[in-house]
Amino acid sequence: MTALHDDFDPEYESEPAADADPSIVESRLPPLPAPSAKPTVHPGCCLALSGPLLAYLTTLLPARPGLALSVGSGYGLLEALLLAEPYRLNVVGVEVQPTSNRFLPASHHRTVPGTRFLDALAAESAAWMFVYPRRVGLVDEYMAAYAEGKVERVVWIGPTADWEDYIGCFGQAWEIQVTGANGVGGRAWEMIAVATKLPP
Ligand SMILES: C[S@@+](CC[C@H](N)C(=O)[O-])C[C@H]1O[C@@H](n2cnc3c(N)ncnc32)[C@H](O)[C@@H]1O
Numbered sequence: 001m002t003a004l005h006d007d008f009d010p011e012y013e014s015e016p017a018a019d020a021d022p023s024i025v026e027s028r029l030p031p032l033p034a035p036s037a038k039p040t041v042h043p044g045c046c047l048a049l050s051g052p053l054l055a056y057l058t059t060l061l062p063a064r065p066g067l068a069l070s071v072g073s074g075y076g077l078l079e080a081l082l083l084a085e086p087y088r089l090n091v092v093g094v095e096v097q098p099t100s101n102r103f104l105p106a107s108h109h110r111t112v113p114g115t116r117f118l119d120a121l122a123a124e125s126a127a128w129m130f131v132y133p134r135r136v137g138l139v140d141e142y143m144a145a146y147a148e149g150k151v152e153r154v155v156w157i158g159p160t161a162d163w164e165d166y167i168g169c170f171g172q173a174w175e176i177q178v179t180g181a182n183g184v185g186g187r188a189w190e191m192i193a194v195a196t197k198l199p200p
Pocket of ligand 1: 072114118130131133
């Protein structure tokens with residue numbers, strides 16, 4: 001079951017996406033906090049953020065025009081920071097309706113009707129991010145539906161203790177690298193797993 005949002009041109013950014021929440025007007029978006037040197041907790045963002053962590057994530061995600069899809073973007077703070085200067089990644093955040101998004105412009109935010117829905121933009125995305133996902137099944141369902149598409153890399157970020165539940169989402173066709181977040185600007189108990197699709 002997928003959302004009917006398959007008309008997105010990942011390189012076209014001038015106008016809001018067709019499914020944009022009209023209540024989100026870009027000029028009214030809150031200002032982005034300046035990234036801190038040490039991991040800092042922000043309201044509505046499970047992951048503690050820092051400048052070094054953001055810089056590290058840019059090494060994992062595709063450069064423009066490559067598209068990174070963040071599934072379950074919440075307030076969208078992490079994604080909006082990655083979209084902004086100096087990182088300028090092409091990140092689109094997906095949330096469940098009614099969206100909790102605060103920071104992402106409509107042009108880079110999409111919604112699905114419920115937690116069991118997937119966004120078909122996954123098929124066009126070079127990378128997916130799952131930051132503090134709530135349900136292993138969501139990653140499984142994206143893998144089953146879209147792993148054969150353009151996706152080359154899946155970045156999972158969450159508590160180290162949760163990763164053992166998620167590693168099984170990736171089969172033999174994926175190489176997994178795991179990094180403790182504290183080594184790259186995050187908190188000690190958080191972890192970044194990078195699954196890279198192996199050549200056929
Ligand atoms: C624990 S929150 C993490 C939010 C954010 N990534 C963060 O780190 O603060 C998980 C988010 O996933 C969203 N979610 C659940 N099912 C989803 C789905 N099928 N598609 C998109 N988002 C989904 C929820 O609405 C929720 O905002």
